[in-house]
Amino acid sequence: MLQFPDGPVPLESKFYIERPPIEALTCQELCKPGSVIRIQAPRKMGKSSLLIRILAFARSKEFHTVHIDLQRADEEIFTTLERFLRWFCYTISRQLDLVPLLDQYWDDEIGSKISCTFYLQERILANLTEPVVIALNEVNRLFEYPTIAKEFLPLLRSWYEEAKQVDILKLMRLVVVHSTEIYVPLNINQSPFNVGLPIKLPEFTLNQVKDLALRHELDSEWCESSDLADLVTLVGGHPYRIRMALMYLQQGGMTIQHLLDEAATLSGIYQYHLRELLDILQAHPKLLTAFTQLVHTEGSIALDPILTYKLESMGLAKLDGNRARLSCQLYERFFKTQLFPTASQETQVISLTNHHRVQQLERENLELQQLVNVDSLTQVANRRYFDHSLTRAWQQLSQQQEPLSLILCDIDFFKTYNDTYGHQAGDTCLQKVARIISQCAQRPTDLVARYGGEEFTILLPNTGATGASQVAQVIQKEMQMLSLPSAPAQTRQFSSVYGDKSSSLLDGERFIVAPEEIPPSQHPSSGVSSPSVTLSFGVASVVPSSIDCPEALVMAADRALYESKARGRNRITLSSEFHFGI
Structure with missing residues (x-):
């Protein structure tokens, strides 16, 4: 029975194509005491399909197996590190x-990480006679909760390192699987992703595509024809794109020529995949600008390293050393018409006589787009682009019934800072704050914008109140680490306020702080200076619907921000109206 290529390929399916030597390497590594295997690739590249076969091999060796899919965990599981x-x-x-x-x-006295380690060693491993394989799938979800990710991932790494000396830990094998759309920048020396056996899944070769076509019972002569080679040239060897095409061809409702002609359009078989990529790019001005340069460049091009990494992680680009090139012709054809349809048509005419002039026009077009969508001082999105992105995200998530969160943050006492150090120092402060916020919200779908003056916004699609609040906490901690000197005679409070009852979130725990309980040294009237510039936050989260409007989300976050300032600044306040997912 023909299977729609969505989800992992079942163990008994004939449509699984091995990619030597990956399967052999993972099985060999699994037999090593205390080993770690980390599988990473863009979405729909076959990570879960490989994981199924790794676990099957483990069971054939009579190993115990544990499969933990983080996508199945309730959001409340990620409320605190201890809960997780x-x-x-x-x-x-x-x-x-x-x-x-x-x-x-x-034991609260030793903390949750040591308690977890003792439990693993004394309750789990001590009761096993054979090795156990613990597979963690969809670890990318953990990056939506940075405070947990930054504690749990180094914990995994510590188990791997301790296994070299601690015999009981040698019984455990870890398999960590995640998409390459990383959410927050983790310290590479503390992350488990720099230990063990790294597995990066490659695309299918032409011979592997031929093998898969034969398994779809397509004509053997056709499988050796130029038509199949043309398909691979168009869509690359990406397993999902290849299987989609072969499925439609096997069903007989579409010819190869029709498929090739329509593939790069909004009526082709990849329309939903292409629309999703287009939405992500349009929500990120800098990424869109870099990608547009890539689309209009023959061969490879040197781009900003971070933007290059993001484009590769989305599967849009491949690397030639330090240079990037488009991953397939499908993206070139689609995005040339969708990003700049008019310019694309003009290009076809002008390029016949003046190719260099066309390239100059494209560069000017990119610069104009940068001026229209990006704040010139901070290099994040501007208010105009934020309003546009908010409306688009609201409409999209309203259809999908997924949460949308918004963080409004404001630099505390910024006028005093400007008056004390001067406007040039104030501009530098704004740039540093914008850089920190951008580093803490790095999913392709996230948007950081300068809302006005010293106020910034962070738009977080597919994120509930808990995840958004944790992003705010990470920004707050990074600001403290920055230690940007504040203006004199300013006071900060270092708690996080939640809701209209002043229920606070510190280290993930809720408790009540009455205004009269604030220590005098932290009270706004005390005149005690804080060591560094701080931010106040307002957080709002909702599942968009036709009943409400995007402006209501902004107003809710703004009221929460006002409450943070009214209660002493340097606080994170969750809206009492819009707080989905807490």
Whole structure:
């Protein structure tokens, strides 16, 4: 039975194509005590399909197996690190048919990470006679909760390193699987993604595509024809794109010529995939500018390293050393018509007589787009582009019924800062703050914008209140680490306020702080200076609907921001009206 290429390829399916030597390498590594395998690739490249076969091999060796898919975890699991680690240990216990005894091993005095380690060693591994393979799938979801990611991922790394000396940890093998659309920049020396065996899934070769076509029962002569080679030239060897095409061809409702002609249009078989990429690019002015340069360049081009990495992680670009090139002709054809349809038509005429002039016009067009959409001082999106992106995200997520979060943040006492140090220093401060915010919101769908003056916005699609609040916390901590000297006679408070009852979130725990309980040294009237510039935050989260409007989300975040300032600044306040996903 023909399978729609959505989701992992079942173990018994004939449509799984091996990519030597990957399968052999992973099986060999799995037999090593205390090993770690990390599988990373863009979406729909076959990560979960490979994981299924790794676990099957482990069971054939009579290893115990645990499969933890983070996409299946409720959002409340990610509320605090302790909540997440207890869920992690409980899930392992249940899958291994061990009675969970978390309370016997959990000790607040030593913290949740050490408690989790003791539980793993003394309750899980000590009761096993054979190795156990713990597979963590969709780890990319963890990056939506940076405070947890920055604690849990180094914990995995520490287990891997300790396994070299601690015999009990040698029983454990870890398989970490994630998409390359990374959410926050992690310290590479503390992340588990720089240890163990790295597996980067390549695209199919032409011979592998021929093999897959034969398994789809397509004519063997056609599989050797130039038509199949033309298909690979157009869409590359990406497993999902190839299988989509072969499925339609096998069903007989479409000829290869019709498929090739329509593939790069909004009526072709890849329309949803292309629309999704287009939405992501249009929500990111800098990424869009870099990608447009790539589309209109023959061969490869040197781009900003971070933007190059993002384009590669989305599957839009491939690397030739430090230079980037388009991953396939499908993207070139589609985006040339969708990003600049008029310019594209004119190009076809002008290029016949003056190719260099066309390239100059394209560069000028990119510069004009940069001026229209990007704030010239901070190099993040401007208010105009934010308003446009908010409306588009609202419409899209309203159809998908997924959450949309908005963070409004404001530099505390910025007027005093300007008056004290001068406007040039004030501009430098704005640039540094914008850089920190951008570093903490790096998903392709996230948008950082300068809302006006010293106020910034962070638009977070597919993110609930908990995830958005944690992003705000990371920004707050990064600002403290920046230690940008504040103006004299300013006071800060270092708690995070939640809701209209002043319920605070510190280290993920909710508690109540009454205004009269604020220590005098932290009270706004005390006149005590804070060591560094701080931000106040307002957070709002909602599932968009036709009942509300985007402006209501902005107003809710603005009221939360006002409450943060009214209660002493340097706070994170969640809207009491829009707080979906808390």
